[in-house]
Amino acid sequence: MHASLTELPRNADIAGLLTRIARFFTLQGDSTYRILAYEKAAQIIRDHPTSVAQLALSGGLRTLPGVGATIEETIREYVDTGHAALLQNLRGEYPDSIVDLLDIPGLGPRKVITLWNELGIDNLDALREACLRGKVAGVTGMGPRTEEKLLAELDAIDVRSSQFLLGFAEPHAYHLAAALRNIPGVSTADTAGSIRRRCSTVQSIDLVAGSRRPNDVMNAFAAFPEVAHVRERGNTSLVGTAHTSIPLHLRVVDPSAYGNLLQYATGSENHNAALRTYALGRGLDISEHGVANKRQDSIFTTPAESCLYDHLGLPWIPPELREDRGEIEAAQGGSLPRLIERTDLRGDLHVHTDWSDGKANIEEMALAARSAGLDYICICDHTQSLAVARGLNTERLYRQREAIAEINNRIEGITILAGCELDILANGRLDLPDGVLSELDFVVASIHSALSQPRKQIMKRLKAAMENPHVDAIGHPTGRLLLRRTAYDVDVECILELAAQTGTALEINSSFERLDIPGNIAQEAVVRGVSLVINSDAHNPEGFGLLRFGIGEARRGWVEPSSVLNTRPWPEMVQILRDPKGGFSRPR
Secondary structure, eight states: OOSSGGGSOOHHHHHHHHHHHHHHHHHTTOOHHHHHHHHHHHHHHHHOSSOHHHHHHTTOGGGSTTOOHHHHHHHHHHHHHSOOHHHHHHHTTSOGGGGGGGGSTTOOHHHHHHHHHHHOOOSHHHHHHHHHTTOGGGSTTOOHHHHHHHHHHHHHHHHHTTOEEHHHHHHHHHHHHHHHHTSTTEEEEEEOHHHHTTOSEESOEEEEEEESOHHHHHHHHHTSTTEEEEEEEOSSEEEEEETTSOEEEEEEEOGGGHHHHHHHHHOOHHHHHHHHHHHHTTTEEEETTEEEETTTTEEEOOSOHHHHHHHTTOOOOOGGGTTTSSHHHHHHTTOOOOOOOGGGOOEEEEEOOTTTTOSSOHHHHHHHHHHTTOSEEEEOOBBTTOGGGTOBOHHHHHHHHHHHHHHHHHOOSOEEEEEEEEEBOTTSOBSSOHHHHTTSSEEEEEOOSOTTSOHHHHHHHHHHHHTSTTOOEESSTTOOBTTTBOOOSOOHHHHHHHHHHHTOEEEEEOOTTTOBSOHHHHHHHHHTTOOEEEEOOBSSGGGGGGHHHHHHHHHHTTOOGGGBGGGSOHHHHHHHHHSOBTTBOOOO
């Protein structure tokens, strides 16, 4: 057994072990159920805030969802010995590193084995080298385009290795900030950095605290069960790592200068640099320590961040805007946007149920939406061609509409609309006929298949959907899955032109794995008069909580409530959808 707690494997190590086992199962064609069981357990362990190794030693592994007897035995063996017999047995004829190739989108087990058999490729570096030399293009079933995409995915993997999803990091950050506030002598504490700016991916959890006893604060923080280890420690700062593997940065300052530190630690670097240049023009020098006035030989500090901006002659700039994209100039000119807030949303126009791949029935989703403060939702289950999601054909869609009408008659305080998430097929056709679509309240059209098509075909598909008079919005328009899949080859300029021309709304999908369209595209859309919808894409009752992530992404795009259709009551929405736009009539 490990001699000390410092030798225990991290959660990421245990999760990596289970993921590797799942990958070998995949390579050998094992059952999907078995593969998913190990992948699910790996994800739960990776996200667990405290030490899973310690949990194993105390006999508590089975309290984790997805950890059964077999997986428990494997983890215990690994924690005790540093090895797992199951993984050793699975390796067989293939080198251990070959399973890393399965992390690349588009490389399934058959292609991985082909690359091994024909070129001896058994790791990511070897794959990159073979692509650069043009060898992969000659492999059966591949070609120059495949080679180009593989190189792009390999570059993306390098970036992903140091990034974490906002939706993964945020709850841990908020929990740690709350724990900091409970430490005796701490006047206040907050998250800062990219989490506070609502960036879709982050590299660390940045925390700031106000206290006159920084050493006591850091001692208490280092002892938190969520902190795996401390790498560096100074008089007022600490750098460590959480059991979830995300880096932790803590800064402690006297409460009288808390506002200065919070502003500086929130960033971004570009915003801070631009703000410093602006301050220098006023004879001031700004840093995390305060605002120095050399002429008066004084330093201004403040406990409130807003007072710092006020001292510089500016209104407070929301963190989401602090990217040096004109926010300081807008603040100077009094033209900062009134950013959209979660409470501005009246409805959610993209909700799934157990009629397709959702986890709850229509009524359960409606009641959850009502509890979340929404006035209406549109049930947009998948359509027939997405068989993996049990998509609805015409007959089932009509039956669902009848069910929706019946539930609407029974419950109050929420209006349930009938719609669909219409699949845009690989050949450019839409998944249901116009006659069916014309009877629905709201239609979201999305691409879910043939994502590797060339730009010309992708745009042909999107154009066909946007020019259809019954399509109201394009769902997750770029198709990206953050840290997993790059966007399909889409012409953003063309999408924006088509949206403006046809009156088709573009969705900001609130799933923190998507956040699609991203804020920079949303900002350009608004400039061009394109309408947006912010939807949860909820697949369970808890999914409405995702709306805050969509709102955050919209705020990063300077989006105001007036640019978002579902900030309006449904009767007003109906009138908007009935109005012809750009010659494309939308009859209802």
